[in-house]
Amino acid sequence: MTYLPKPKLHHPALPKNALGLTHRDYEGAISTLCAGCGHDSISAAIIQACFELDIEPHRIAKLSGIGCSSKTPTYFLGTAHGFNSVHGRMPSVLTGANLANRDLIYLGVSGDGDSASIGLGQFAHCIRRGVDMVYIVENNGVYGLTKGQFSATADKGSKSKKGVVNPDSPIDLVALALLLGATYVGRSFSGDKAQLVPLIKGALRHKGAAFLDVISPCVTFNNHKGSTKSFDFVREHNDAVNRLDIILPQKPITAEYEPGEVIEVPQHDGTILRLLKLEADYDPTDRVAAMDYLFEHRARGEIVTGLLYVEPHSTDLHDELGTVATPLNRLGEAELCPGAAALAKVNAAHR
Amino acid sequence: MSEIGELDVAGRGTDAPVAGMPPTDIADPAYFHKVVDCQWACPAHTPVPEYIRLIAAGRYADAYMVNWWSNVFPGILGRTCDRPCEPACRRARVEREPVAICRLKRVAADYKDDIRDRLPRPATAKNGFRVALVGAGPASLTVARDLLPLGYHCVLFDQDVRAGGMIRTQIPRFRLPEEVIDEEVGYILGLEPELRLGRRVESLKALLDEGFDAVFVGTGAPKGRDLEVPGRREAAAHVHIGMEWLAAVSFGHVKSIAERVVVLGGGNTAMDCCRTARRLGGKEVTVAVRSAFAEMKASPWEIEDALSEDIPILDHLVPLEFLHEGGKLTGVRFRKVRTERDAQGRRSLVPTGEPDLVIRCDVVLVAIGQEAAFPWIERDIGVAFDRHGLPVVDPVTFRSTHPKVFFGGDAAFGPKNIITAVAHGHEAAISIDLVLRGLDPLRRPPPEVRLTSQKMGLHEWAYDNEVSLEARRRVPHLPRSRALASLSAEVELGFNPEQAWHEAERCLNCDVQTVFTRELCIECDACVDICPMDCITFTVNGPEAELRGRLKAPARNLDQPLYVSAPLATGRVMVKDEDVCLHCGLCAERCPTGAWDMQKFLLETARAGCR
Numbered sequence: 001m002t003y004l005p006k007p008k009l010h011h012p013a014l015p016k017n018a019l020g021l022t023h024r025d026y027e028g029a030i031s032t033l034c035a036g037c038g039h040d041s042i043s044a045a046i047i048q049a050c051f052e053l054d055i056e057p058h059r060i061a062k063l064s065g066i067g068c069s070s071k072t073p074t075y076f077l078g079t080a081h082g083f084n085s086v087h088g089r090m091p092s093v094l095t096g097a098n099l100a101n102r103d104l105i106y107l108g109v110s111g112d113g114d115s116a117s118i119g120l121g122q123f124a125h126c127i128r129r130g131v132d133m134v135y136i137v138e139n140n141g142v143y144g145l146t147k148g149q150f151s152a153t154a155d156k157g158s159k160s161k162k163g164v165v166n167p168d169s170p171i172d173l174v175a176l177a178l179l180l181g182a183t184y185v186g187r188s189f190s191g192d193k194a195q196l197v198p199l200i201k202g203a204l205r206h207k208g209a210a211f212l213d214v215i216s217p218c219v220t221f222n223n224h225k226g227s228t229k230s231f232d233f234v235r236e237h238n239d240a241v242n243r244l245d246i247i248l249p250q251k252p253i254t255a256e257y258e259p260g261e262v263i264e265v266p267q268h269d270g271t272i273l274r275l276l277k278l279e280a281d282y283d284p285t286d287r288v289a290a291m292d293y294l295f296e297h298r299a300r301g302e303i304v305t306g307l308l309y310v311e312p313h314s315t316d317l318h319d320e321l322g323t324v325a326t327p328l329n330r331l332g333e334a335e336l337c338p339g340a341a342a343l344a345k346v347n348a349a350h351r
Numbered sequence: 352m353s354e355i356g357e358l359d360v361a362g363r364g365t366d367a368p369v370a371g372m373p374p375t376d377i378a379d380p381a382y383f384h385k386v387v388d389c390q391w392a393c394p395a396h397t398p399v400p401e402y403i404r405l406i407a408a409g410r411y412a413d414a415y416m417v418n419w420w421s422n423v424f425p426g427i428l429g430r431t432c433d434r435p436c437e438p439a440c441r442r443a444r445v446e447r448e449p450v451a452i453c454r455l456k457r458v459a460a461d462y463k464d465d466i467r468d469r470l471p472r473p474a475t476a477k478n479g480f481r482v483a484l485v486g487a488g489p490a491s492l493t494v495a496r497d498l499l500p501l502g503y504h505c506v507l508f509d510q511d512v513r514a515g516g517m518i519r520t521q522i523p524r525f526r527l528p529e530e531v532i533d534e535e536v537g538y539i540l541g542l543e544p545e546l547r548l549g550r551r552v553e554s555l556k557a558l559l560d561e562g563f564d565a566v567f568v569g570t571g572a573p574k575g576r577d578l579e580v581p582g583r584r585e586a587a588a589h590v591h592i593g594m595e596w597l598a599a600v601s602f603g604h605v606k607s608i609a610e611r612v613v614v615l616g617g618g619n620t621a622m623d624c625c626r627t628a629r630r631l632g633g634k635e636v637t638v639a640v641r642s643a644f645a646e647m648k649a650s651p652w653e654i655e656d657a658l659s660e661d662i663p664i665l666d667h668l669v670p671l672e673f674l675h676e677g678g679k680l681t682g683v684r685f686r687k688v689r690t691e692r693d694a695q696g697r698r699s700l701v702p703t704g705e706p707d708l709v710i711r712c713d714v715v716l717v718a719i720g721q722e723a724a725f726p727w728i729e730r731d732i733g734v735a736f737d738r739h740g741l742p743v744v745d746p747v748t749f750r751s752t753h754p755k756v757f758f759g760g761d762a763a764f765g766p767k768n769i770i771t772a773v774a775h776g777h778e779a780a781i782s783i784d785l786v787l788r789g790l791d792p793l794r795r796p797p798p799e800v801r802l803t804s805q806k807m808g809l810h811e812w813a814y815d816n817e818v819s820l821e822a823r824r825r826v827p828h829l830p831r832s833r834a835l836a837s838l839s840a841e842v843e844l845g846f847n848p849e850q851a852w853h854e855a856e857r858c859l860n861c862d863v864q865t866v867f868t869r870e871l872c873i874e875c876d877a878c879v880d881i882c883p884m885d886c887i888t889f890t891v892n893g894p895e896a897e898l899r900g901r902l903k904a905p906a907r908n909l910d911q912p913l914y915v916s917a918p919l920a921t922g923r924v925m926v927k928d929e930d931v932c933l934h935c936g937l938c939a940e941r942c943p944t945g946a947w948d949m950q951k952f953l954l955e956t957a958r959a960g961c962r
Contacts, residue, residue: 036943217875
């Protein structure tokens with residue numbers, strides 16, 4: 001069985017971004033996932049976000065672990081850097097890469113198995129260290145590559161394709177990320193690009209650990225009645241708290257809103273995250289309130305989506321460590337190994 | 352609703368009315384027909400992608416027969432057609448140049464086996480009706496082809512001794528070999544019409560008095576327009592009407608021409624005249640046209656061929672006078688003009704004020720237009736004519752104001768081309784058949800339409816859905832020295848099978864339609880993400896003009912329709928802009944529920960005898 005490569009021809013009126021590229025230039029190889037997989041929509045959203053932000057593809061490093069989701073970096077940004085790591089170990093590889101070269105934009109792509117089961121510890125520590133990255137979990141609630149067993153994010157009481165009821169409590173990665181100190185936390189749905197693309201754009205412009213939990217229906221094993229991660233269930237129970245609009249520095253603000261309708265959160269690089277409130281009382285800059293809201297609504301069976309938390313003046317691992325501004329991989333041997341005298345000085349400081 | 356574990360797709364969608372475009376009615380044959388741009392543009396509506404696929408498969412005889420049923424003269428048209436299909440070809444909108452449809456048609460004719468077994472046989476039982484066909488050109492021959500197998504007794508009349516009409520007399524042999532004409536005209540003569548060739552019909556009244564049940568007039572536009580300027584009469588021996596001259600060459604009455612020739616006119620007849628003159632001894636052959644070069648009526652490829660035979664084409668020259676000396680032509684004097692347009696875009700030619708140009712020459716060929724002429728039709732027998740001298744003809748039935756008299760081809764609405772004449776012939780044959788069966792000719796039989804899924808497996812289709820990125824291929828030509836040395840050496844050599852395969856692969860299979868079943872759609876966006884042309888959008892409905900502007904890629908080509916579904920479960924609709932769809936089938940390959948399917952739409956126009 002072969003898949004055709006996507007024809008090179010494109011729409012004659014396709015818009016170009018500031019780099020003169022079309023969104024087609026941000027594509028990767030043809031996907032080998034099942035037809036209709038939510039993950040492919042997330043890849044398309046990443047493509048759209050990078051296109052709209054005029055990001056040069058080679059400025060991005062895509063890192064992933066193992067699983068359906070972790071295959072997807074092959075299917076977008078074909079000219080970006082990529083590293084397909086060991087199962088659950090993407091966060092460590094990403095942290096190392098980020099320490100060595102702080103100039104790239106780090107995009108970690110993982111799944112519910114990769115991050116909530118085998119890699120849960122890695123996930124937790126990467127988030128709590130505040131590594132500057134976008135960490136996307138493509139969350140379908142099942143192990144698709146091994147034919148649809150419940151994953152750790154499957155809701156208690158949800159049914160498998162064969163009708164088995166899941167007895168275990170789910171791991172809510174959004175709640176964990178909030179608890180562990182992520183400075184940009186969002187949840188979205190692969191079937192809603194209008195919401196997802198701005199959330200990815202905001203995450204790409206955010207400094208620090210940005211985490212996105214994207215519910216992505218598995219059309220083969222988890223899109224039936226009784227599933228809580230099917231297209232229908234998510235659409236029926238989606239409670240979006242806000243709509244995000246990214247205002248880049250020096251770009252005019254076009255849409256006008258009534259006072260109180262909008263929250264604006266400035267980012268370190270001058271970007272403004274403009275949030276149209278869909279839930280009047282929701283304040284995305286209040287971590288504790290966000291967690292309360294999340295738990296309350298989960299108890300009601302609702303799936304809270306949108307930009308759930310963002311810290312306006314965030315920092316990252318490099319700030320905490322006080323590393324030099326120049327990426328380590330560009331320093332010479334003299335700077336990296338300053339010699340025995342320098343070592344003696346450092347040691348002396350600890351005596 | 353479905354059982355647990357199954358994809359829940361039953362009974363989706365909502366019928367709540369939403370303001371905006373109504374759902375597209377794909378049950379109307381015209382909708383998908385229009386998506387097949389080439390077939391829609393073809394006057395005879397030949398199913399082009401269908402025969403191109405057969406050519407790609409090496410099934411030349413099958414490809415030929417698809418053509419033969421539709422356009423009657425595949426070998427002739429594969430060399431001479433005006434190709435209205437090619438400017439319409441989607442390939443030009445998504446890549447650069449259209450598929451070389453016309454030359455692929457010729458490939459089918461060139462490489463087919465003997466197809467005589469597949470042709471209809473002469474009718475064994477006659478139905479008793481007698482139909483006169485006046486003029487044995489493409490229109491009349493088509494009527495004969497359609498009516499003879501049904502049992503009609505058809506009588507072909509022509510002033511020439513051989514059937515073929517303008518195909519034989521006006522198109523030079525270096526573009527269309529005689530054998531091709533003989534073969535394809537022969538297929539029709541094989542149906543055994545009665546032939547009355549070699550003498551003109553002098554009176555329609557006499558013909559009707561002979562008791563014909565119907566008369567079809569397919570006499571073409573045989574009268575070349577003359578140019579009445581000073582010197583015309585004095586130099587008459589050296590000024591020829593292009594059409595008459597071409598016919599005389601064709602019959603072998605004219606075998607040579609003087610060295611310096613001026614051809615007046617910018618149509619295909621002018622191109623045939625100048626290229627023929629080059630072959631009969633013309634060394635300095637010049638074409639002079641009144642209008643701008645870009646506005647010449649001749650087909651671009653005919654112009655290109657003329658230019659490549661060292662024939663300069665000078666534009667913006669209005670002939671004023673034939674210069675002569677003692678009955679001998681010495682040249683033509685032209686006024687230099689330029690094109691100006693008024694606010695309405697109407698064109699006028701304005702003198703530039705430069706001195707007149709004189710082109711010295713020995714002979715002038717006048718090819719500035721042609722018209723129909725009916726001196727043989729009495730004006731008092733019920734056939735009405737308009738003020739242009741053309742008969743009043745119903746554009747649907749091709750019936751004149753006389754119930755028994757029908758017109759078609761150039762005789763009906765003025766000069767067009769062969770494929771239009773064929774299309775007229777089909778329609779007139781239907782009308783004659785309906786009328787003689789006592790039926791209303793305005794109630795046209797519908798086309799035969801089939802819509803067949805092409806799905807063979809998960810990612811397998813019954814058509815080759817991979818999109819070729821190859822550029823259009825040029826047809827090989829005979830080296831110029833050899834081409835100019837002979838009047839009958841065919842200049843275009845035609846594609847060989849390998850070239851034809853590459854060219855056929857460029858066809859996008861526009862007849863394999865993207866068919867959407869909204870009840871199956873789960874709105875997963877897979878088709879939107881995979882579509883290489885950004886044709887598909889799921890959005891809230893709206894008025895067409897507004898909707899066109901906010902699709903994933905704007906739908907600015909208003910000639911191309913939007914395919915709109917009824918509302919889906921989320922209340923949105925699926926909108927597909929048909930304009931630049933590659934028909935690659937990736938939407939259907941990526942659809943998890945089969946809401947998209949690729950279905951071959953085969954439309955065959957009705958033929959005489961359809962019920």
